[in-house]
Amino acid sequence: MSSELVGQHGIGSVYASIDGAFRTNQVIEKWLASGQGKGIFTAAPTPVKCAGAPLKMTFTTLSRLEESGRREHFDVEYMSPGTDLFSQPWVNEFVKQRFDEQAVKRRHNYRLSAIDPQAKQAEFTFVGPESEFTSHHELREAEFRREGLPTVITDYDFIHVVPPMSAxxxxxxxxxxxxxxxxxxxxxxxxxxxxxxxxxxxxxxxxxxxxxxxxxxxxxxxxxxxxxxxxxxxxxxxxxxxxRHTGYTSCPMITGIGKAMLVEFGYEDNFAFMPSFPFIDPKDESWVTWVMKDRMLQPAYYAVLEGQA
Ligand SMILES: Cc1cc2nc3c(=O)[nH]c(=O)nc-3n(C[C@H](O)[C@H](O)[C@H](O)COP(=O)(O)OP(=O)(O)OC[C@H]3O[C@@H](n4cnc5c(N)ncnc54)[C@H](O)[C@@H]3O)c2cc1C
Structure with a gap:
């Protein structure tokens, strides 16, 4: 898929570029204004930049759908290429449960393999949990050969595309x-x-x-x-x-507009939490963490780039 499609035919992707993120918002607004339809949120079968970003896109859009007062007129599906939605186990279970509560249909072991923008249809390849593939590389090679991998084609009104990533x-x-x-x-x-x-x-x-x-x-x-x-x-x-690097990573997980959890974890003890602030519980959704993400992180990242933090 060409990233030029982002912003057209109901296709969004927060990953394409800053302009692409802007156009993604416009596509979501158009979908909201139509008052109904099906939104598909995807994830990539590879490690991605900010593993929480595909989930944050889903949660913020859900907030907007609920805010519209017509939530029951919209179908929302989350297509996950594996059995998990996030690498940190507690957060993984939390997100699964929250999606279920918010009527998001979770479908596991499906990876986006093709898109027909004119028809607004997406093709997903089913990769069973018993898959013998040990790496994305092997799976991709098999996919190119189209060997024995079942596919499904589904309509959408909005789709959020998360591209596979590599070096x-x-x-x-x-x-x-x-x-x-x-x-x-x-x-x-x-x-x-x-x-x-x-x-x-x-x-x-x-x-x-x-x-x-x-x-x-x-x-x-x-x-x-x-x-x-x-x-x-x-x-x-x-x-x-x-x-030695501890594996420290941080994801301000937005769980809705106006609330977020500060998820910090590392390699040890099956990706155990590594909280930086004693007053912020990683398991708590809070407005404080939302404000931190919304207002404070960008200047913090710039300070890092300039060697000031
Ligand atoms: C939507 C989104 C949300 C995110 N949210 C967060 C967050 O909340 N918190 C957080 O900590 N991180 C977040 N990240 C992740 C963060 O942006 C990255 O982890 C970080 O930028 C990695 O830095 P890097 O220098 O390794 O790679 P990059 O920032 O990708 O830099 C690589 C650079 O190499 C350049 N390049 C590529 N090819 C060549 C070439 N041939 N020659 C020269 N240059 C080349 C690229 O243009 C790019 O500028 C997010 C990322 C995305 C996309």
Missing amino acids: HDFIKNSALIAQDGPFRGEWLDVDIYTMQHNRYPDVFGIGDVIGAPINKTAASVKAQAPVVEENLLAVMQGKLPPA
Whole structure:
């Protein structure tokens, strides 16, 4: 699918660009104004930038549908490529339950594989939970061959598209790419704790490009930077890398317009919570966290970029 389609034919994607996000909002407004119809929210079969963003899109749109007073005239479906909706187990269960309460039809193990913009139809490939594929790379190869994977075609009035993601081509086409395991052919092959390349010890990785089970957030980049710096200096002096990244990642999970949960977690203990503020419970939805997300995070991210935080 071309990202130029975002904003047309009921297609939205918060991931395409800032302009694409703006056009996505316009498409949602048009759908709302029509007073009825079916909205499909998708997720990608790969790790994505801000794993919570596809869920936040669903929750904010649900708020707007409820606000319209015509919620019962709208069908909302969430098509998940796997059995889980989020990597942090408590949040995963919370979102599943909340979707059920808000009459979102969850369909699991479906991945978006084609779209017909004129007909407003989407094709989903069913990948059973018993799938033998160990990586997105293998699955994608099978999908291209169209081998034994059942598909369904469904109509929509609005669809939120979350594209599959991977490292940039110049990494994928280099020896630095992961050669096996779940990140094979898609992400940079680093030790997720030391950030050192698994095969080229003088190479380090940071940010979304690395193959890691969680972490594609700016909050992770901020936590990884000092680890990379310390380990790089040590390796240059012939020492072993002393610093370790905890996997810290942060997702201000918007659960509706005006409320959010500050979900912070890391690699240890099955992605256990790592709260930064004693006065914010990661399991609580609050207006304070919403205000933090809505008003305070952008200046905070800019301060990080400028080395001031
Ligand atoms: C919708 C959305 C919501 C998000 N929400 C949050 C949030 O609430 N909290 C949070 O912490 N994080 C959030 N993130 C994630 C955050 O934006 C990323 O984790 C962060 O930007 C990663 O930084 P990076 O430098 O690793 O990668 P990027 O920011 O992607 O930077 C990579 C850069 O490389 C450039 N590039 C690509 N190819 C080439 C080339 N060949 N030559 C030169 N340059 C090239 C790209 O243009 C890009 O500027 C969100 C992301 C999205 C998309």
